[in-house]
Amino acid sequence: MVFNLGIHSLFHHCIHSVEVIPNNYVVNDHLKLRSLVCNHVIVTPQIECIPLQGAFKFWISADTQLPNYRPFPLQHMLVFIMDRSRNTRELFRYGMSAVYLFAFGSWFVQIPGLYGDNGLIPVRNTLERMKPSENSVFERPNLMWPLMSYGFSPQTSLDLVCLSGVIVSFLSLAFRSMRSMPIYLILWFLYLSLFQVGGTFSSFQWDILLLEAGFLTCLVSPVTPMGKNSPLSRMPFFLVKWLLFRLMFASGVVKLTSRCPTWWGLTALDHHFESQCIPSAMAWWAHQLPQWCLKLGVVGTYVIEIALPFLFFSPVRKLRLIAVYGQVFLMVCIMATGNYNFFNILTIVLCLSALDDDHISIYGFTCEGKTKSNDFGTKNFRKLKKIVTTIVTVVLMAGFLFYAVQHFGLRFFNGGQLLDSKITFDFNQFQSWVDEWTVTAMWIGALFFIYECLYTLYLCVHRGSLPHRLVRIMKYLCLFGICTYMFAISMVPLKSVTSNRRCWPIIHEWHASTMNFELVHSYGLFRSMTGVGGRPEVIVLGADSLSGPWKEVEFLYKPGNVSQKLPWIVPHQPRLDWQLWFAALGQYQHNPWFVSLVDKLLGGDEEVARLLDAERYPFKKSPPKYMKAELHLYHFTLITKSGNVPKRTWTRKYDRDYLPAVSLDHQDLKTFLKHHGLDGKRRQAKPTASQAEFIIKIIRDHAQLLPADLFLWSLWMTALAISLTRSMASKALRK
Known part of the structure; x- marks a missing residue:
C-alpha cells in the first residue's frame, strides 16, 4: 500500500519515529510502523515502496501503536489492495528447483546402464531413428543435436544434459537470485531434451507433469536474475492451480470411467498396497487393515480427488485450506506406502498455488518479509466475517459428508462390520x-x-x-x-x-x-x-547349463526374494525396476528392452549389471551361459489370528514361463533384437576418454558411492545448508 501525503500532513500526524525517504530513493529494507487507523480503515502491512511524484514513501506494519494524533482525511492517501502470494510464489519456485534436482539426479546415476553404448536402449539408436531435418529441429528442439555437432558422443551428450540439469537446479536451490525465468527455461529445455530421447524409460505421467509444471514455473519467475517478484506472475500462478485441479480431478474421475470392478466395488485398496510397483514397509502394514477401513479409504480418495479440487477456487480461505490439506494428506499417505519418486513432492509443491503468504508464514516461510492479514474494516466487521465464513465452511463440509454417505451407502454396524459401504449410482x-x-x-x-x-x-x-x-x-x-x-x-x-x-x-x-x-x-x-489375483513378478534366472542349477538374479528394489525387506527410496526412481513391473503385466514380445536386458547380462556388461543388486548378483566372476525368465504371483503375508508377525514379507507361487532359455549365440534372440533396432553388438570402450567423459565418470563414480536416494537427499541438504548459511551471514552483516 502506498500513502501519498503532503509534507505538512506527514510531519503533523506521523511525527513519532517515522523515517521519511526522499522521492525516488531505492529502499532495500522494511521501515516498520505499527497499526494505523484512519476514519475506521485498518491499514495493514506489507507496503511496497513505489516512486511517487512529489511524495514521500514509507513501510507500514500492523503490530505497533502510534501516539495520539488527529486522523487526516482519506483523500490524503491512496490505499491499494496488496499482492498476497509473492512469498508463496517464491516458495513454489524453490520447490520446483528441488523437484528438478531429484529428477535429474535420479536420471544421472542410471544413464550408462539404460542409454549407454552398451545399455539396454542405446541413445545412439534412438537418435539415429529421429534423424532431424531442417524443419524438425525447430518443431522438435533438443539440446542433444548441438552437443553432438561439437563432437560429443551420444552418451556423453546425454550425460552433459543430465549433469547440467543437476548443477543448474542445485544452484537455483542454493541461491535465490538464480530462481529466475532464464534458469527455469534452461531446466525445462534440459528435461524436455532428456524426455524426448528417454523412450520407454521416460513414459511416465510424472515426467510430463514435471514438463507442464516446469513451463509454468518459467512464467511465474522474474525475468532477470535479480528481478523483483512482480505481481504479473499472478496470472501464470493461477494456471498452476488450474493444473493442480486438472491433475486431481482427472485422477479421481478415471478410476470410475475405466469401469475397473475394484474401484466400483470399493475394494481397490485390498489389492493396491501389494500390487503397486515398489511397495514400502508401510504398505505391508496398511495391507493388514480391516476391510471396512480400506473401503473407507477408497471413499476418502474419491472425495479428495473429485469433490475437494473445486474448493481450490473458493473465495473462502478456510475451504481452500481444507482442499489443499486434503491433497497433502493423500500425497503423504501414498508417499509413505509406495515409492513414487518425486511425484508426490511435485504434487505438494503444486498445492502451494492455492495458499497465500499469511498461511505459509505460520511455518516460518517469509521470503520477502513478514506479511499479515489484509482484513479491512472495523473490529465488528471482521468478527462478522469470521462467523460467516465459519458457517459457510461447516455447512459445505456437512453437505460433502451428506452426499458421501448417500452416494457411497455408508452404514455403521452393518453385517457384523463396523462400517460398510457400497456405491449407489x-x-x-x-x-x-x-x-x-x-x-x-x-x-x-x-x-x-x-x-x-x-x-x-x-x-x-x-x-x-x-x-x-x-x-x-x-x-x-x-x-x-x-x-x-x-x-x-x-x-x-x-x-x-x-x-x-x-x-x-x-x-x-x-x-x-x-x-x-x-x-x-x-x-x-x-x-x-x-x-487382483496376485502380483505378477518376472523372475530372471541364469545358469551355466540347461540342466541347472538355475540361480535367481536379484534386483535392487523390485520384489524377488520373499524375505527381502521392503525399501523406501523416495525421491529416486529406479526406472528399470519400474519397467519390470509393467513387463510382468504383458509378454516379452511387447518389451524388447527386456530381451535386451537378458542379452546384456549374458554378455557380462558391467554398466547394466550395476542396475541390479550387485552384492547378491550370482555371476560376478563370469556371466551365465543361459538365461530364462519365469512369472510368479506374489502376495503379502498376513498377521496371524494370534497377532504374530511373519518373518517373511511375501509368499509366491510359480505361474508360467515368461522367456524360454536362451544363450548369447541364440539365433532367435539375435533376430528379435535386430528387428527392434537392438543389434546386441558390444562396443569396446575408447582407449583414451575425452576430458568431458573423464570428468563425468569421476562425478558418477562418487555419486554411486551412496544409495541413489541418499545421494539425492544429500544434494538437497547441501543446497539447503548453503542457503541458510548465506541468509544468516546476510543478517549478521545488517546488524
Whole structure:
C-alpha cells in the first residue's frame, strides 16, 4: 500500500519515529510502523515502496501503536489492495528447483546402464531413428543435436544434459537470485531434451507433469536474475492451480470411467498396497487393515480427488485450506506406502498455488518479509466475517459428508462390520455427472482466470509514472497472451474425461501445434487396479547349463526374494525396476528392452549389471551361459489370528514361463533384437576418454558411492545448508 501525503500532513500526524525517504530513493529494507487507523480503515502491512511524484514513501506494519494524533482525511492517501502470494510464489519456485534436482539426479546415476553404448536402449539408436531435418529441429528442439555437432558422443551428450540439469537446479536451490525465468527455461529445455530421447524409460505421467509444471514455473519467475517478484506472475500462478485441479480431478474421475470392478466395488485398496510397483514397509502394514477401513479409504480418495479440487477456487480461505490439506494428506499417505519418486513432492509443491503468504508464514516461510492479514474494516466487521465464513465452511463440509454417505451407502454396524459401504449410482449416472461438472469446471476456471487477469492489470496501472505504466502494460500484454493460450489448450486434455471430447476446432489446432513441446497433458493416475489375483513378478534366472542349477538374479528394489525387506527410496526412481513391473503385466514380445536386458547380462556388461543388486548378483566372476525368465504371483503375508508377525514379507507361487532359455549365440534372440533396432553388438570402450567423459565418470563414480536416494537427499541438504548459511551471514552483516 502506498500513502501519498503532503509534507505538512506527514510531519503533523506521523511525527513519532517515522523515517521519511526522499522521492525516488531505492529502499532495500522494511521501515516498520505499527497499526494505523484512519476514519475506521485498518491499514495493514506489507507496503511496497513505489516512486511517487512529489511524495514521500514509507513501510507500514500492523503490530505497533502510534501516539495520539488527529486522523487526516482519506483523500490524503491512496490505499491499494496488496499482492498476497509473492512469498508463496517464491516458495513454489524453490520447490520446483528441488523437484528438478531429484529428477535429474535420479536420471544421472542410471544413464550408462539404460542409454549407454552398451545399455539396454542405446541413445545412439534412438537418435539415429529421429534423424532431424531442417524443419524438425525447430518443431522438435533438443539440446542433444548441438552437443553432438561439437563432437560429443551420444552418451556423453546425454550425460552433459543430465549433469547440467543437476548443477543448474542445485544452484537455483542454493541461491535465490538464480530462481529466475532464464534458469527455469534452461531446466525445462534440459528435461524436455532428456524426455524426448528417454523412450520407454521416460513414459511416465510424472515426467510430463514435471514438463507442464516446469513451463509454468518459467512464467511465474522474474525475468532477470535479480528481478523483483512482480505481481504479473499472478496470472501464470493461477494456471498452476488450474493444473493442480486438472491433475486431481482427472485422477479421481478415471478410476470410475475405466469401469475397473475394484474401484466400483470399493475394494481397490485390498489389492493396491501389494500390487503397486515398489511397495514400502508401510504398505505391508496398511495391507493388514480391516476391510471396512480400506473401503473407507477408497471413499476418502474419491472425495479428495473429485469433490475437494473445486474448493481450490473458493473465495473462502478456510475451504481452500481444507482442499489443499486434503491433497497433502493423500500425497503423504501414498508417499509413505509406495515409492513414487518425486511425484508426490511435485504434487505438494503444486498445492502451494492455492495458499497465500499469511498461511505459509505460520511455518516460518517469509521470503520477502513478514506479511499479515489484509482484513479491512472495523473490529465488528471482521468478527462478522469470521462467523460467516465459519458457517459457510461447516455447512459445505456437512453437505460433502451428506452426499458421501448417500452416494457411497455408508452404514455403521452393518453385517457384523463396523462400517460398510457400497456405491449407489451406476456408470451412466456418473458419466452424466462428469460431463456436466467438467463443463462447469471449465467455466469456473475461465471466470477466475479473467478475474486474475483484470486484477493483475489493475496492479500494473494503478501506480507509478506514465512511462513505467506503459512498460508494465507491454509486459502484461505479452504474458497475458501466453497465459491465455496455455489456458485455452488445457481444455483439450480436460475434456478427455467426458463422453464428448470435442472443443472448438481452433483450440484443437493450437493444442496439436504444441504437442512436441509437452505443454499440457491429460492425467489419470491409478486408472485401473492390477494384481487382483496376485502380483505378477518376472523372475530372471541364469545358469551355466540347461540342466541347472538355475540361480535367481536379484534386483535392487523390485520384489524377488520373499524375505527381502521392503525399501523406501523416495525421491529416486529406479526406472528399470519400474519397467519390470509393467513387463510382468504383458509378454516379452511387447518389451524388447527386456530381451535386451537378458542379452546384456549374458554378455557380462558391467554398466547394466550395476542396475541390479550387485552384492547378491550370482555371476560376478563370469556371466551365465543361459538365461530364462519365469512369472510368479506374489502376495503379502498376513498377521496371524494370534497377532504374530511373519518373518517373511511375501509368499509366491510359480505361474508360467515368461522367456524360454536362451544363450548369447541364440539365433532367435539375435533376430528379435535386430528387428527392434537392438543389434546386441558390444562396443569396446575408447582407449583414451575425452576430458568431458573423464570428468563425468569421476562425478558418477562418487555419486554411486551412496544409495541413489541418499545421494539425492544429500544434494538437497547441501543446497539447503548453503542457503541458510548465506541468509544468516546476510543478517549478521545488517546488524
